[in-house]
Amino acid sequence: MTTKDLLLGYLKQENGNWVSGEALSTRIDVTRSAVWKQVCALRDEGYKIESSPRKGYILKSVPDLLLPGEIQQNLKTEFFGKVGIYHFAETDSTNIQAKALAAEGAPEGTLVVAESQSRGKGRKGRKWFSRSLGGIYSTIILRPKIAPNEALKIPLLTALVAVKTLLAITPIKPTIKWPNDILVNGRKLGGILTEISTEVDEVDFVIVGFGININTAEFPDDIKPIATSVLLETGRTLSRTLFVKEYLKNYEEIYGIFIKGGFDPLMNEWRTLTNIVGHMIAVDMIGKRVTGQVEKIDKEGALILWDEQGNQHRIYSGDVTYL
Amino acid sequence: MTTKDLLLGYLKQENGNWVSGEALSTRIDVTRSAVWKQVCALRDEGYKIESSPRKGYILKSVPDLLLPGEIQQNLKTEFFGKVGIYHFAETDSTNIQAKALAAEGAPEGTLVVAESQSRGKGRKGRKWFSRSLGGIYSTIILRPKIAPNEALKIPLLTALVAVKTLLAITPIKPTIKWPNDILVNGRKLGGILTEISTEVDEVDFVIVGFGININTAEFPDDIKPIATSVLLETGRTLSRTLFVKEYLKNYEEIYGIFIKGGFDPLMNEWRTLTNIVGHMIAVDMIGKRVTGQVEKIDKEGALILWDEQGNQHRIYSGDVTYL
Numbered sequence: 001m002t003t004k005d006l007l008l009g010y011l012k013q014e015n016g017n018w019v020s021g022e023a024l025s026t027r028i029d030v031t032r033s034a035v036w037k038q039v040c041a042l043r044d045e046g047y048k049i050e051s052s053p054r055k056g057y058i059l060k061s062v063p064d065l066l067l068p069g070e071i072q073q074n075l076k077t078e079f080f081g082k083v084g085i086y087h088f089a090e091t092d093s094t095n096i097q098a099k100a101l102a103a104e105g106a107p108e109g110t111l112v113v114a115e116s117q118s119r120g121k122g123r124k125g126r127k128w129f130s131r132s133l134g135g136i137y138s139t140i141i142l143r144p145k146i147a148p149n150e151a152l153k154i155p156l157l158t159a160l161v162a163v164k165t166l167l168a169i170t171p172i173k174p175t176i177k178w179p180n181d182i183l184v185n186g187r188k189l190g191g192i193l194t195e196i197s198t199e200v201d202e203v204d205f206v207i208v209g210f211g212i213n214i215n216t217a218e219f220p221d222d223i224k225p226i227a228t229s230v231l232l233e234t235g236r237t238l239s240r241t242l243f244v245k246e247y248l249k250n251y252e253e254i255y256g257i258f259i260k261g262g263f264d265p266l267m268n269e270w271r272t273l274t275n276i277v278g279h280m281i282a283v284d285m286i287g288k289r290v291t292g293q294v295e296k297i298d299k300e301g302a303l304i305l306w307d308e309q310g311n312q313h314r315i316y317s318g319d320v321t322y323l
Numbered sequence: 324m325t326t327k328d329l330l331l332g333y334l335k336q337e338n339g340n341w342v343s344g345e346a347l348s349t350r351i352d353v354t355r356s357a358v359w360k361q362v363c364a365l366r367d368e369g370y371k372i373e374s375s376p377r378k379g380y381i382l383k384s385v386p387d388l389l390l391p392g393e394i395q396q397n398l399k400t401e402f403f404g405k406v407g408i409y410h411f412a413e414t415d416s417t418n419i420q421a422k423a424l425a426a427e428g429a430p431e432g433t434l435v436v437a438e439s440q441s442r443g444k445g446r447k448g449r450k451w452f453s454r455s456l457g458g459i460y461s462t463i464i465l466r467p468k469i470a471p472n473e474a475l476k477i478p479l480l481t482a483l484v485a486v487k488t489l490l491a492i493t494p495i496k497p498t499i500k501w502p503n504d505i506l507v508n509g510r511k512l513g514g515i516l517t518e519i520s521t522e523v524d525e526v527d528f529v530i531v532g533f534g535i536n537i538n539t540a541e542f543p544d545d546i547k548p549i550a551t552s553v554l555l556e557t558g559r560t561l562s563r564t565l566f567v568k569e570y571l572k573n574y575e576e577i578y579g580i581f582i583k584g585g586f587d588p589l590m591n592e593w594r595t596l597t598n599i600v601g602h603m604i605a606v607d608m609i610g611k612r613v614t615g616q617v618e619k620i621d622k623e624g625a626l627i628l629w630d631e632q633g634n635q636h637r638i639y640s641g642d643v644t645y646l
Contacts (some may be wrong), residue, residue: 154523202609316523317524
């Protein structure tokens with residue numbers, strides 16, 4: 001623990017009471033001027049700390065930032081988020097950063113989070129609105145010892161994790177738009193971008209980008225009709241740090257089930273959260289479009305669709321439009 | 324073209340005759356001392372260039388190195404090897420270098436070659452003997468607009484390219500040991516290591532490492548009984564540059580067929596070059612081993628194998644042992 005982390009810990013322990021600079025410098029075993037220096041550093045990060053020559057210091061509020069120390073506090077996981085969190089006030093894209101970290105050997109469970117992204121991306125290189133200070137832009141690094149075919153199911157389990165997280169800590173009832181989107185009342189709340197680095201037999205690493213609009217009050221005009229946020233749906237702000245902690249906890253649990261038994265044990269729950277079965281849809285894939293009615297999602301997570309000519313199609317991923 | 328490339332071109336044009344320093348400096352439009360400087364640079368690369376105060380310069384021999392200028396001379400491709408060749412006297416691994424180049428946006432058809440590798444790797448992180456000056460260690464960067472499932476067939480087409488190249492320029496009759504090895508008389512001549520970077524819908528890039536023992540006269544004791552080279556099989560050395568040129572030409576052609584029509588149009592030819600059908604084999608995969616008789620390779624390139632209990636197995640990749 002750094003001096004700053006220790007200081008923050010003691011300030012939090014006081015639970016809104018004053019604590020003297022002398023007491024702090026004794027407990028941390030540094031000079032009073034070192035305490036002062038770290039108080040300034042914490043203020044720069046957005047912590048509201050008042051000081052008084054006679055009373056010492058008091059922590060008034062914690063910033064709504066995805067700071068590693070805040071996420072890791074009482075984090076209920078074995079290793080997700082504990083092995084390492086990289087926090088950016090702004091970055092190009094958390095997936096780009098995570099890919100570089102993974103290539104250098106960052107361990108499974110490493111989390112990259114950003115307050116804002118300059119090159120936030122969705123699937124197929126599309127832009128993903130990432131300027132909102134109310135959003136969460138995150139990427140988890142995974143290193144599953146599985147075949148590449150199995151890794152194609154990771155977006156499905158991630159959608160399950162995202163929905164379970166929302167159900168646990170908000171009154172929202174989200175649905176999964178196969179394969180990668182989280183919707184509420186037909187509007188997009190969150191999206192998943194999975195990238196896989198693999199040999200033919202065995203996966204090297206998977207990075208799972210997940211973006212979600214939490215406290216976004218307003219969207220740019222072009223996406224306003226199709227986007228929503230937790231704030232807009234519930235009328236209340238939600239602690240983004242709390243969301244990330246719950247997301248990591250659920251992810252570790254569900255990922256553990258997947259690694260042990262594949263997607264099978266998760267399929268039933270996943271199916272109840274997706275609303276695509278029975279719908280007439282169009283799916284755009286590389287170089288082709290298929291239109292038809294969805295029969296089911298098979299046990300591989302592939303969409304089974306029948307076109308008007310009576311041909312069956314088995315589709316792993318694509319852009320879905322409801323007709 | 325650099326001064327050095329122009330100089331080398333003119334020296335080669337003379338086809339073993341002397342050419343004066345004055346004539347060269349006039350043609351290239353540089354000073355005679357600049358000509359001399361570039362002659363020294365070429366000598367450092369291994370070109371044998373004699374000089375005489377009265378007669379000028381004569382090119383006596385070209386080094387047996389995989390120099391970009393030598394590979395690109397009369398290279399019969401549209402863009403493979405023409406868009407860029409990165410040559411290393413020694414590197415960690417051409418796959419590692421190619422992966423970094425691909426992540427930075429290197430175009431399809433980029434080639435990385437090395438005379439020697441310090442961290443040459445085979446599948447699943449195994450070491451690949453890469454110290455022989457007689458070997459070729461190469462990686463091609465591909466950017467196919469295909470789904471990740473399709474990209475799993477790229478090792479198969481690469482094996483086809485390698486065998487066709489050997490058949491075209493050597494008397495060797497190699498076979499493909501499914502999925503990634505090139506054998507001659509039961510000994511390993513070459514191997515393929517494919518790495519894929521992909522989203523769930525569409526591949527970002529594929530790097531195809533290919534190592535082959537060309538003029539290797541002797542192997543370390545531990546692999547001596549199982550390894551061979553073109554030299555050991557034929558008793559003759561082979562120009563490694565010629566091999567790379569032929570490999571690039573065949574690769575571009577066969578890759579073009581694959582991109583247009585998938586592996587189907589290549590399957591018949593590929594099948595005639597593999598000798599696995601009918602054999603009793605064991606296949607080691609992640610966490611399990613399957614033993615049985617090979618019925619066929621299906622049209623996806625997967626191995627269809629029946630075990631002794633009468634169960635059918637469909638296997639995409641693994642370590643094969645003949646029983």
